[in-house]
Each structure stands twice: as structure tokens, then as C-alpha cells.
Amino acid sequence: MTAVAGAGSRAAPRGDPFVPRPFVVRRHRQDTRDTWTLVLEPADGATMPFAAGQFTMMQAFGAGEAPISISGDPARPEVLEHTIRNVGAVTRALVHAGPGTELGIRGPFGTGWEVSSGRGGDVVFVAGGIGLAPLRPAILEVCADRASYGRVLLLYGARTPEDILFGDDLRRWAADHAVDVQVTVDNGQHAWQGRVGLVTQLVDRGGFDAVNTLALVCGPEVMMRYAAMALRARGVAPARLRLSMERNMKCGVGLCGHCQLREYFLCVDGPVLTYDVLEPLMSRAEL
Amino acid sequence: MQTITDYLPQHPFFAGLPEPVVALVAGCAVNVHFRPGQHLFHEGEPADTFYVIRHGRVSLEVRAPAGSPVVVDSAHADDVVGWSWLVPPHRWLFDARATEETSAIAFDGACLRDKCDTDPAVGYALLQRVVQVMSTRLQSARIRLLDVYGAPV
Numbered sequence: 001m002t003a004v005a006g007a008g009s010r011a012a013p014r015g016d017p018f019v020p021r022p023f024v025v026r027r028h029r030q031d032t033r034d035t036w037t038l039v040l041e042p043a044d045g046a047t048m049p050f051a052a053g054q055f056t057m058m059q060a061f062g063a064g065e066a067p068i069s070i071s072g073d074p075a076r077p078e079v080l081e082h083t084i085r086n087v088g089a090v091t092r093a094l095v096h097a098g099p100g101t102e103l104g105i106r107g108p109f110g111t112g113w114e115v116s117s118g119r120g121g122d123v124v125f126v127a128g129g130i131g132l133a134p135l136r137p138a139i140l141e142v143c144a145d146r147a148s149y150g151r152v153l154l155l156y157g158a159r160t161p162e163d164i165l166f167g168d169d170l171r172r173w174a175a176d177h178a179v180d181v182q183v184t185v186d187n188g189q190h191a192w193q194g195r196v197g198l199v200t201q202l203v204d205r206g207g208f209d210a211v212n213t214l215a216l217v218c219g220p221e222v223m224m225r226y227a228a229m230a231l232r233a234r235g236v237a238p239a240r241l242r243l244s245m246e247r248n249m250k251c252g253v254g255l256c257g258h259c260q261l262r263e264y265f266l267c268v269d270g271p272v273l274t275y276d277v278l279e280p281l282m283s284r285a286e287l
Numbered sequence: 288m289q290t291i292t293d294y295l296p297q298h299p300f301f302a303g304l305p306e307p308v309v310a311l312v313a314g315c316a317v318n319v320h321f322r323p324g325q326h327l328f329h330e331g332e333p334a335d336t337f338y339v340i341r342h343g344r345v346s347l348e349v350r351a352p353a354g355s356p357v358v359v360d361s362a363h364a365d366d367v368v369g370w371s372w373l374v375p376p377h378r379w380l381f382d383a384r385a386t387e388e389t390s391a392i393a394f395d396g397a398c399l400r401d402k403c404d405t406d407p408a409v410g411y412a413l414l415q416r417v418v419q420v421m422s423t424r425l426q427s428a429r430i431r432l433l434d435v436y437g438a439p440v
Contacts, residue, residue: 159437184361188358193344196361223430
């Protein structure tokens, strides 16, 4: 582990970071065909403050543990919200945890988006697929303090119209908080009236003042690489461009090395890092 | 409403073209309008036109053997639609359908091809710009082929 010029804010785990705290699923919502959102409350009643962009290690007892970004509102630490895509044995157990189920939670871990450093300027969120979930807390933070920011854009790419997450949120952010929400999909059926194409094409056309913009990007690494290139081409400074690197987090405290990206342990140095740190690493196949 | 001659120099596709060339291109252009659902062109038809979208939205679609057409791309304000006018055999490879009220400038490709043949400098300048559009669309298609959202983040 090394000191790193990444993005900043973070909250620390309460107690021993290796011991999961029991949380109870209170609400369980299917968002898309493969993605669910769980709303949990701590069984011990103690809140879990977190910074937007942080993640926890979620444990389905008997199945295993997986790193999942927090998708809830940082202003409401009394509940913990996670949006989970069913991609394997552990996440399958997690998404099928109905109300009343007890799950183990370690964390919160990692660096946050520190979106408040964008006050006074424009903010551009670029999300791809399930990458909208880790950005949601930062978007909620901006919406709660909307007057402090200039133009706010959410550029969101999904696989198909059926895979679009948080449809109600997207409408509310646009209608109530003057967020310029632009959605595009990779594949659309005939009935789809919206955009079809790459999310990076939205960056090319986005109406924002690049010199005075904070850009937060989350999605598959290939998508983030091209989005970052498009944002750089528009003139966004590398230090004002932050990406969330989702790797195979395991211990959460920078010991095991599962999430290592060259000298960085992404569970503590990341997941949110600035592009000046990441640019030389993202195109290296060996990493 | 701006005239075509006023509008073209401000458009990124035509930026940098000498004024006489813009005037020459404008001479091959007319304003057109499409209602939602109306087609700009159909796959297989002669491609003697290309469009610059001024307002609205256009879906580029491929007809599937059974079922509804699949939307493979979309075009919006300031996008250029169509390069088949420049590439033999000058037939459209897709359907293009307006999905909302759409205003565009339609360029007579046959007219432009004649002018490109007559003045290769004009042809090269236009070809550079069309290749840029093709490159952007190709890159978009290639990255989407990766199906990056299909894999875990």
C-alpha cells in the first residue's frame, strides 16, 4: 500500500474491520432482469456513516462475501442501500435475500467521490451499466445541495432499454433538480425512441464548461477508458476526472493484495482515483 | 431561420472548408422535414442523398428476418447521416426513420459526386469529413460489439 493522490473523503469501519456486522434486509426490489436493490438496517441499531463512492463487503452466510458499492443516500446513514447484479454464486445469494434475512456487512471501505470539491463548477457524471449504482450517492449529494453547483449532467449508457437502472430517479433528478439526464443504449428495439450509441458520444456533445468541470466516471473499464479520453479531449483536467476502479476486493484493508493495481491497493487507495494516477495504468494489458 | 449558406460554415462537418466550396456544396442542398415514423431512406434504395440533422432524432435500423427492425444507431442535431452516396454501388445499407419531428438539410449526392469528380480538391476535402463520420460510427460499433455492459463491472 502506498500514499496516493486519489480522490479523498472516506468513512472508516466501526470496530474490527474483519468482523462483519449483522444487517437485516428491510426492502428488496428488482430493478432489472439481473439487478436488485436491497435496503438494510443494522441489527445492532448503530448507523453506518459512509462517503459516496465507498463500498462494503457483503456476506451471505454460507455462500460467501462480495464487494458491493453503496448506492444509497449518504445523508441517511441509518439505512444501507446496495444495488447488486446477479453474476455468480455469492451475488445470487445476496439478491435472493428477502426481507428479514440477516446479512453480514464489513466496511465501509475505500475512497469516496468527494463530489463537494466540485461546488461552484459544473459536474458531469458518466455511468455505464451497473456503474450508475456507485454514482447514485454522489448524485443524491449534489441534488441535496443543487444551488452550489453549475450545470449538472448525467450521461448514462446501458446495454438495452430494459437494463436502464433507477428510472424513477432519472426522471426525478431531471424534473426536480435540473440535472441534464441523457441516456443511450447499445441496442434498441424498434419501439425505443431514445438514443442508441456509445456513452462517449454524449461526452462529445455535452453542454458543460470543461475547464471548470468535475467529472466522475463509473462503469466497465473499457467504457471508462474511452469516456476518460473523451473528457480529456473536451479539456477536463486529469486531476478533476475521477474513476471508480472495481477490482477483486477481498480483505478491504489493503493486506491481501487481491485488488492490487501495480502499487495501488484499490480497496484502500481506491476505488475512486483521479485520472492523473490511472491514465498510465489503464492501457497496460499486464495490469 | 438561418439559410443553408449561413448554417453550413458553423457546422463541424463543414468547418474549415473555403467559402467557395461551402457555396458549391450549399448549391446541392435543400431543407427537408420528416414527421415521426417517416423514413428518410430504406435499405437497398439508391443512395443519392446525405443529411445533416438540424433538429430531431433519427433511428438507423436493420430489418430482422422476423419481428421488428433493430435500432443499431441513432442520429441527433448536428449529426451527419449517410455515406453510401460516396461509396459504390450507392445503395443504402440501413433504414433511417425519424422518431420525432426532424428537420434536416438534404444534400444531393449525385450532384456532389459530379463536383468532386470535376475538382479533386473538393472531393478530397469532403472525403476527409465523411471518413471522420465513418470512423466515429465504426468505433462506436466496435466498442459496442464488446458488450461491455454484459460483463460484471
